[in-house]
Amino acid sequence: MKVLVTGATAPLGEAVVRGLVAARDVELVLAIGREPSHDALARLDPARLVYRAVDLTRPRALHDLVWGEARERGVDAVVHDMLHRSARDRGSGVHAQNVDAVRELVLACTDHPTIRRFVYRSYGEVYALRHTTSDLVDEEAPLDFDPASPQWLRDRVEADLTVCAHLGGPLSIAVLRCAEILAPGVGSQLWDYLQSRFCLRPLGFDPMLNVLSLEDAAAAIAAALRGSATGVFNVPGRDTLPLSAAIEESGRGDLPVPGPLLAPLYGLRRWLAGSEFRYGMNVRRFHFGGVLDGTRARGELGFMPRTPVHWPRAWWHLLLERLGARA
Amino acid sequence: MTEPDIWDERVAGAIAALRQRLTGDYEVDEFGFDKHLTDSVFLPLLRPLYRNWFRTEVVGAENIPTEGGALVVANHSGTIPLDAVMLAVGVHEAAQRYLRLLGADLLFRMPVLSELARKGGGTLACNPDAERLMRAGDLVGVFPEGFKGVGKPFADRYKLQRFGRGGFVSAALRTGVPIIPVAIVGAEESWPVLAKVTALRAFGAPYLPIPASPVPLPVRYHLRYGPPLRFAGGPDAAADPTAVAIAAREARTALEQLLDGACAARDGVFR
Numbered sequence: 001m002k003v004l005v006t007g008a009t010a011p012l013g014e015a016v017v018r019g020l021v022a023a024r025d026v027e028l029v030l031a032i033g034r035e036p037s038h039d040a041l042a043r044l045d046p047a048r049l050v051y052r053a054v055d056l057t058r059p060r061a062l063h064d065l066v067w068g069e070a071r072e073r074g075v076d077a078v079v080h081d082m083l084h085r086s087a088r089d090r091g092s093g094v095h096a097q098n099v100d101a102v103r104e105l106v107l108a109c110t111d112h113p114t115i116r117r118f119v120y121r122s123y124g125e126v127y128a129l130r131h132t133t134s135d136l137v138d139e140e141a142p143l144d145f146d147p148a149s150p151q152w153l154r155d156r157v158e159a160d161l162t163v164c165a166h167l168g169g170p171l172s173i174a175v176l177r178c179a180e181i182l183a184p185g186v187g188s189q190l191w192d193y194l195q196s197r198f199c200l201r202p203l204g205f206d207p208m209l210n211v212l213s214l215e216d217a218a219a220a221i222a223a224a225l226r227g228s229a230t231g232v233f234n235v236p237g238r239d240t241l242p243l244s245a246a247i248e249e250s251g252r253g254d255l256p257v258p259g260p261l262l263a264p265l266y267g268l269r270r271w272l273a274g275s276e277f278r279y280g281m282n283v284r285r286f287h288f289g290g291v292l293d294g295t296r297a298r299g300e301l302g303f304m305p306r307t308p309v310h311w312p313r314a315w316w317h318l319l320l321e322r323l324g325a326r327a
Numbered sequence: 328m329t330e331p332d333i334w335d336e337r338v339a340g341a342i343a344a345l346r347q348r349l350t351g352d353y354e355v356d357e358f359g360f361d362k363h364l365t366d367s368v369f370l371p372l373l374r375p376l377y378r379n380w381f382r383t384e385v386v387g388a389e390n391i392p393t394e395g396g397a398l399v400v401a402n403h404s405g406t407i408p409l410d411a412v413m414l415a416v417g418v419h420e421a422a423q424r425y426l427r428l429l430g431a432d433l434l435f436r437m438p439v440l441s442e443l444a445r446k447g448g449g450t451l452a453c454n455p456d457a458e459r460l461m462r463a464g465d466l467v468g469v470f471p472e473g474f475k476g477v478g479k480p481f482a483d484r485y486k487l488q489r490f491g492r493g494g495f496v497s498a499a500l501r502t503g504v505p506i507i508p509v510a511i512v513g514a515e516e517s518w519p520v521l522a523k524v525t526a527l528r529a530f531g532a533p534y535l536p537i538p539a540s541p542v543p544l545p546v547r548y549h550l551r552y553g554p555p556l557r558f559a560g561g562p563d564a565a566a567d568p569t570a571v572a573i574a575a576r577e578a579r580t581a582l583e584q585l586l587d588g589a590c591a592a593r594d595g596v597f598r
Contacts, residue, residue, distance in 0.1 A: 132432045134455045204438025208359045240357050
């Protein structure tokens with residue numbers, strides 16, 4: 001198998017590339033990123049890994065990559081995970097990376113002479129969480145088409161649907177709607193939220209969350225690459241727990257606050273500390289439960305979450321744990 | 328066991344539960360059901376209400392399955408649905424099983440109640456959640472009258488309201504579990520509604536209920552469990568609206584008969 005991986009310099013892309021380079025059934029990984037070079041990838045086996053800096057928002061560069069080097073090297077599968085991670089940025093440039101690049105890439109891969117499989121990493125956040133919807137979100141659940149949603153979310157819904165529109169065509173497509181990956185540098189809202197010494201949550205609500213580890217996300221992508229099942233697959237993580245327990249796991253103070261106060265308080269935090277966390281983006285899941293149902297991924301891709309997430313614990317918490325373990 | 332022994336045991340149990348809580352040594356299922364909190368806080372708080380305040384009498388407890396999934400279908404009444412909570416306590420008392428109550432979406436919009444309902448094992452009244460729970464072998468409790476039952480006038484007490492569109496029956500048919508009808512008698516008189524203020528409403532509630540008394544009256548509760556109802560046709564019948572309607576009618580008739588029997592058998596409201 002020869003695989004083209006976009007977003008290879010991001011934490012998930014890097015984990016996917018590492019896994020593929022280490023796999024026996026993978027002959028070559030063509031890793032794509034925006035940066036001219038990447039130290040961590042440079043240390044991997046150069047015989048099995050080729051890194052290219054390509055700006056996929058430029059249609060000509062994308063076309064040259066897919067119909068040039070990828071065709072010459074006989075790439076037969078593509079993993080696409082190159083959406084803009086930060087919720088702070090917005091605008092046409094971000095939209096071009098999030099949506100236009102996906103559209104161009106999936107079009108370029110359709111009817112390609114060598115590419116047969118396309119795995120798109122989507123997001124569990126595309127589902128509309130309401131008080132009227134089930135706690136367990138399966139692949140048929142309604143998507144969030146709220147025009148008032150931030151661009152970060154609107155782009156993800158649009159990109160997801162753009163890929164889904166090609167399902168049933170000549171390209172074998174798997175869309176993986178992953179639960180939130182709780183890790184640094186992946187654009188996780190929850191990770192940023194859990195950095196505060198005290199985490200505020202809506203008083204009287206303790207919704208269920210499901211979080212995914214970087215290792216499991218990479219494993220799900222690898223399973224989808226090797227499988228032949230097409231369609232949309234939810235990818236839940238191993239950790240399903242109430243928000244209060246997530247705060248507790250991170251060693252932070254759990255502070256329930258009347259709901260209407262949260263938006264101004266987190267707005268103030270964002271303004272003062274320049275943090276990533278947007279309460280407006282999380283208001284629904286901080287009230288209503290939303291746990292991805294991974295039955296389809298388990299049955300058709302053979303994916304089972306195994307690795308628990310690494311909670312963003314404070315330094316003193318980690319120190320106490322180490323001292324406790326030594327004692 | 329002497330009185331001091333009982334208190335020693337209770338204090339030791341409370342300390343053990345608190346310790347377990349603080350160390351995080353408890354599990355919460357994917358719906359948010361916190362079994363540890365239910366066992367150590369909710370049930371001990373509600374039992375005196377069930378045993379001493381409402382002096383609940385139970386008939387037909389042997390009809391509650393000791394294992395496997397089932398759908399417990401009951402009538403609904405009261406200013407706030409205390410009958411649902413008493414039914415959950417009653418099932419636990421009789422069969423040591425947890426009743427996973429299905430609640431209206433309104434419940435999950437309300438602060439505090441939403442959190443309590445989830446931790447106590449409740450979930451949204453929708454077929455996917457109900458079916459998942461029943462397939463997993465849980466007892467699921469449903470009140471097909473919904474708000475119509477809770478908000479009905481006192482003059483209509485113990486008259487079953489419309490049973491929706493039989494969604495609960497199709498869930499039972501699809502999962503192949505029995506339906507256990509339960510008549511709850513006493514809840515209608517314990518906390519009747521004096522008035523409904525539609526001008527004062529919050530969190531999407533249709534009205535603010537004004538109860539006739541500041542606390543629920545200590546009427547005697549009667550829980551009468553009927554024999555399990557099993558319907559022919561299995562999962563295929565769930566897709567047939569006629570079969571669903573027939574099964575829903577049978578469940579309603581069984582519940583009505585239980586209700587009439589329980590009302591006729593009691594000596595008075597408070598006795």
